[in-house]
Amino acid sequence: MGNPATCYLNGELMALASARISPLDRGFLFGDGVYEVIPCYGGVPFRLDAHLRRLANxxxxxxxxxxxxxRGWTxxxxxxxxxxxxxxxxxxxxVTRGCPERRTHEFPGRSEPTVFVMSSPLPAAGAFADGLHATxxxxxxxxxxxxxAVALLPNVLLRQEAIAAGADEAILHRDGQITEGAASTVFLVRDGELATPALHPGLLPGITREVILELAEQHGLPFRCRPIGLDELRSADEVWLSSATKEVAPVLRIDGDPVGNGSPGPVFAAMRGWFTRLREATARGRQP
Ligand SMILES: Cc1ncc(COP(=O)(O)O)c(C=O)c1O
Structure with missing residues (x-):
């Protein structure tokens, strides 16, 4: 085992506990920066190209x-x-817009970005497969x-409100349509068909979402990317959440009401199996 808390900051590996940034860092002052979370299975970054593409965007x-x-990131x-x-x-x-000498809203003329990478243990495969509750x-x-973007205050408040209500995650809606979770993508299953909101600027293009849709395609599970209304979510047979750290997890209750019969559904069980096989293959060094 190496040091459990080594990070990279601006070109150097160092102990996380001794890493320092300036209070003038624009990430700290304005949330002026972006981030990525990449799962590594058996030390192999999963869907690295897709994460680097999203970072570039x-x-x-x-x-x-x-x-x-x-290559440098890798x-x-x-x-x-x-x-x-x-x-x-x-x-x-x-990556943030660095730490210029003065705090002004407009971009600094010249400042080196702050580049920071750390890692933490990933939950085990299927760690969330028993189910989550959502608001x-x-x-x-x-x-x-x-x-x-690193400016996540609304996500933080919404997640905390969900926790305070005894749930795990907040599922969000705007103008009567589901967008996504506070830190996850939302899927539903209805009459054997998988659905997730189509991509638009109001939600994050989840990399795990991409993987789930690929697995659905490979295994002949019908799916559509389309608007999902609130009532449809409440009356779905199955609801799932996905993210890099949660993989895919069934939602058993929404605001206290059961989803379907209140236990993980059969389509989820199939998807979980496909996902776990992919994770294991990645860990063995073959990324299908
Ligand atoms: C707001 C939001 N939507 C969706 C996701 C899922 O994205 P990914 O599957 O790339 O982790 C995340 C992940 O943290 C997120 O924060």
Whole structure:
């Protein structure tokens, strides 16, 4: 095992406990930065290309140059993962617009971005497969949730409200349509068909979402990306949440009411099996 808390900050590997940034960092002052969370199975980053593509899109959307090449990122991830003992980990990376000398809203003329990577243990395969409870709440966030921005105050408040209500996650809606979870993508199953909201600027293009849709396609499970209304969610046969750290998890209750018969459904069980096989294949070094 390596040091369990090694991180990368601006070109150097160091102990997380001794990593320091300036209070003038624009990530700290304004939330002016973007991030990614990448699961590593058996030390192998899962869907690395897709995560780097989404990172590039987030950076382009906030007019920040990508500080590293794909190869550069890959090397940093390998180093951080190895230093933290390899195996199953969740890599977190963040890029901010750096720390200029003065706090002004407009972009600084010149400042080096702050680049930070850390990792933490990833929950075991199927750790959330027994099911989660959700609340249904109005989506209070801004109109560019397709950017994976570090400014997550609404997500934090919505998640905390869900926890205070005895649930695990908040499912969000805007103008009568489901958008996504506070930190997850939403799926439902109705009459044997899988559905998830189509991508638009009001939600994050989840990488796990992409994987689930690919698995559905490969295994002949019908699916559609389409608007999902509130009533449809409440009366669905199955509801799932997905994310890099949760994989895919069934929602058993929404605001206390059971989803379907209140236990993980058969379509979820099939998807969970396909996902676990993919995870195991990745850990063995073959990324199908
Ligand atoms: C708001 C939001 N939507 C969706 C997701 C799922 O994205 P991914 O599957 O890439 O983890 C996340 C992940 O954290 C998220 O924060």
């Amino acid at each position: 987030s950076l382009a959307a906030i007019d920040l140059a990508d500080p590293l090449s794909a 090397e940093v991830f390998e180093q951080v993962c190895r230093a933290n003992g390899g195996g199953d980990q969740s890599l977190y990376l963040q 249904l709440r109005e989506d209070l966030r801004w109109a560019r949730c397709d950017i994976k």
